[in-house]
Amino acid sequence: RRRMFVLWLSVFLVFSGLGGLATEGWMLVTARFVTGVAAAFMTPAGLSIITTGFEEGPRRNKALLFYSGTAAGGFSIGLVVGGLLASVDWRWVFFAPVVLSALILIAALALVPGAPRTDRTGRSLDxxxxxxxxxxxxxxxxxxxxxxxxxxxxxxxxxxxxxxxxxxxxxxxxxxxxxLVRPGIFRDTALVRANAVGLLFAAGFFGFQFLVVLYLQELRGWSTLQTSFAMIVIGIDAILSPVLVPKLVDRFGNARLILGGLVLASLSYGLFLPVGADWTYPVMLPSLLLLGLAFALTYGPLTIVATEGVDEEEQGLAGGLLYTSFQFGAALGLSAAAAVNVSATGSDSPAALLDGYRAALWVPLVAALAAALISGFG
The missing domain is CATH 1.10.287 (Helix Hairpins)
Known part of the structure; x- marks a missing residue:
């Protein structure tokens, strides 16, 4: 796992730098493709390092909640930093991850223990x-x-x-x-339910943010940096995940927190449905804050449930499945929201744009409600 993480982190570092040096469109697309492949390998490897480094129980749960909090914080901070860097020069959006990746690589080599020599299965690549x-x-x-x-x-x-x-x-x-995926792992109903909920939650989460960004930039004329700062309140989950959520998990359990988070996400999307052409930021704020709270309550406990009870040698598989569910859900949510938005927008007028946003906002709401329904059964 350490070797996998370090190898693909190195690939990510190199090709992110090459993306910043790109002079042609195909170079940029190639760099982004390879960094995406690298992320697909190193993210579940990083998660499995945590799940195998801590015994199942309170200590692993706390570690996973810290993991989810830092992931949320990175996403929220990345929105603002990305907007700031893009306003200076788009190439810095690629160069900045090189510096961060180098620091993480040094830390991984120094702090993450290597696997014992016996930890070699000799399995071929599927x-x-x-x-x-x-x-x-x-x-x-x-x-x-x-x-x-x-x-x-x-x-x-x-x-x-x-x-x-x-x-x-x-x-x-x-x-x-x-x-690549042992079919028998899907007999674990908790794992299957967690992945289905993760897919739908990600579909709603990313679809909603995509539509909010369109609304702020296309209709309201906000700059990239203004939009980024407006969205940063969702990053409240970076504080709540490691500080508050562990106590709530101990008291209420993962299932209740996940369901509560999905209900809050549904409320967040529902409150934004009647969005107007001149909404002030304080009117939008409740939806954004509720979404941050929903992410805190849902993401960490979902990670726990999706890896709980899984044998150590399949922790990488369980982490990969959850990561795939989130990424697939995010792509589906974005695609569905964009498709509905395009279909419902009759022209380039402000009224038509607003109609398109309102119609597309039903996509994340339906996804969150479906996730809550699935979660309610276990």
């Missing part, structure tokens, strides 16, 4: 399964995105191809001697 599931996710997201502007036949064909790729992935995993 390349066919990886390609099939990646194709399935990309095609399904593309199909949802096309629904807003492409002909119906093309949309259905893309979605159908995605489902075929997903079926191929299932067949490959059942027949593979060393599957």
């Amino acid at each position: 390349l066919a399964g990886g390609l099939a599931v990646t194709a399935a996710i990309m095609l399904l997201v593309l199909g949802v995105e096309r629904a807003g502007h492409a002909p119906l036949v093309q949309t259905l064909a893309t979605l159908g191809a995605g489902l075929v790729a997903l079926a191929a992935f299932i067949v490959v995993e059942r027949r593979s001697a060393a599957p």
